[in-house]
Amino acid sequence: MPRSLSHILIVGVLITMAYSLFKAFRPDAVQFPQSPQFVRGKFRNEAPAQRLGWEKTLQVMWRFVLDKPADASPSQPIPVLKLTHTDLLAAPDGSLFRLGHSTMLLKLQGEFWLTDPVFSERASPLQWLGPKRFHAPPIGIAELPTIKGVILSHDHYDHLDHAAILALHPKVEHFLTPLGVGDRLIEWGVPAAKVQQFDWWQGTTIAGVRFVAAPAQHFSGRGLNDGNTTLWASWVIISDELRVFFSGDTGYFDGFKAIGERFGPFDLTLIETGAYNKDWPDVHMQPEQSLQAHLDVKGRWLLPVHNGTFDLALHPWQEPFELISALAAAQGVPLSAPKMGERISIKAPPASSGWWREPATQPLGLSAQLAKGS
Incomplete structure (x- = not known):
C-alpha cells in the first residue's frame, strides 16, 4: 500500500476512535465532595502524575500504528485450559482461576468472586477496532455459576467491559467499585441495590469475606471529556486465613508500603506486570517496580497480571513474563504464572512453568488439572 494512502487510513482510524471516545462523554458527572481525592471536579493521585500532552499522545498513538514490534502479539495460539460450570462448582475453596488479563475468578467461603471481568473480543469502545484478545475466555459468561460479587478497579475498557457487565449482572449479587464507577453501572442498567462504591480505605464484608478499596496511582475515563471523574483503586481481599492483594492498574508509589503495613502479609498478590513503557511511568509499573510493590505490601506468592491477553504496549507479549520471572528468581520471591483457565x-x-515459551496444546479441563495435582 502506498505510504500516503496508509497515512490517510491511519488518520481515518484515529478520527473514528476519537468520535467513539467523545460519545462516552458524561455531561452530568457525579460529584464527590466528601472524598479527599476529589478536587475541583476531578479525582487525583496523591502525587501528581506526568502528563503526556496532546503532541506526545499523538506520537504514541502513531507508534502503535506504524512502529509496533512484530512480536507484540503471539504468532500462534497460546494455551488455554477450558472450564465448565461443573468444574467450578467442584473446585475446592481457596481456588483461583485466571481467565485473562486482570480477570480472576476466586472461590472463597464457597462463593465466587470476579475481578475486572472482560470477556469481549476487543478492549475498545468499538468491537471492530482496537486491541483484540490473544485467546478466547476459558469459560463463557453463560456457563459461569452465580457470582457473589464483582470487584472493579477502574473504568478503562480493558477492565470495565460494558457488554460483560450487561450479561453478568443478572447472576451477580454485588458489584464493588471505586467512587463513580458504580454510577456508570447504574447508568447501564445494573440495579442500584447491587452496587456499592468506596473511597480509598473504605470497604465492606460480604458472606464472610472482607473487601477494602486501597490506594493506587492511575487515572480514569472512557471518553475524551470524562477524565478522572471516577476513582481508581487496588483491593485487599481477606477470607479466614487467606489474604489476597489485587493491584488493579497503577504506577509505583509509596502507597504500597502503607497497604502492607495495614493489611499485610498477603498469601498472594495479583500485581500489574504488563503494558508498561517509559512514556507512561506514573500509571503503569516496570517489572522491577511490580516486584518491589509485591515486597512493599508484604506478599508471599506473586502472580503477575495485566498480561497475556491484549496488546496494549510496545513490548513483546512474552517480555513481562520473562522479566518478572528473572527478577523474582534473583530475589528469591516465589512466582506463579498460571495458564489461562488454570486453577491454583x-x-x-x-x-x-514458563508456559509462554511453549506451543499451544490440546486444552485440558479442570478434572485433568486436578489429576495432575495443580
Whole structure:
C-alpha cells in the first residue's frame, strides 16, 4: 500500500476512535465532595502524575500504528485450559482461576468472586477496532455459576467491559467499585441495590469475606471529556486465613508500603506486570517496580497480571513474563504464572512453568488439572 494512502487510513482510524471516545462523554458527572481525592471536579493521585500532552499522545498513538514490534502479539495460539460450570462448582475453596488479563475468578467461603471481568473480543469502545484478545475466555459468561460479587478497579475498557457487565449482572449479587464507577453501572442498567462504591480505605464484608478499596496511582475515563471523574483503586481481599492483594492498574508509589503495613502479609498478590513503557511511568509499573510493590505490601506468592491477553504496549507479549520471572528468581520471591483457565490454590500455588515459551496444546479441563495435582 502506498505510504500516503496508509497515512490517510491511519488518520481515518484515529478520527473514528476519537468520535467513539467523545460519545462516552458524561455531561452530568457525579460529584464527590466528601472524598479527599476529589478536587475541583476531578479525582487525583496523591502525587501528581506526568502528563503526556496532546503532541506526545499523538506520537504514541502513531507508534502503535506504524512502529509496533512484530512480536507484540503471539504468532500462534497460546494455551488455554477450558472450564465448565461443573468444574467450578467442584473446585475446592481457596481456588483461583485466571481467565485473562486482570480477570480472576476466586472461590472463597464457597462463593465466587470476579475481578475486572472482560470477556469481549476487543478492549475498545468499538468491537471492530482496537486491541483484540490473544485467546478466547476459558469459560463463557453463560456457563459461569452465580457470582457473589464483582470487584472493579477502574473504568478503562480493558477492565470495565460494558457488554460483560450487561450479561453478568443478572447472576451477580454485588458489584464493588471505586467512587463513580458504580454510577456508570447504574447508568447501564445494573440495579442500584447491587452496587456499592468506596473511597480509598473504605470497604465492606460480604458472606464472610472482607473487601477494602486501597490506594493506587492511575487515572480514569472512557471518553475524551470524562477524565478522572471516577476513582481508581487496588483491593485487599481477606477470607479466614487467606489474604489476597489485587493491584488493579497503577504506577509505583509509596502507597504500597502503607497497604502492607495495614493489611499485610498477603498469601498472594495479583500485581500489574504488563503494558508498561517509559512514556507512561506514573500509571503503569516496570517489572522491577511490580516486584518491589509485591515486597512493599508484604506478599508471599506473586502472580503477575495485566498480561497475556491484549496488546496494549510496545513490548513483546512474552517480555513481562520473562522479566518478572528473572527478577523474582534473583530475589528469591516465589512466582506463579498460571495458564489461562488454570486453577491454583491461593495458599499454595504452583511455581511458574514458563508456559509462554511453549506451543499451544490440546486444552485440558479442570478434572485433568486436578489429576495432575495443580
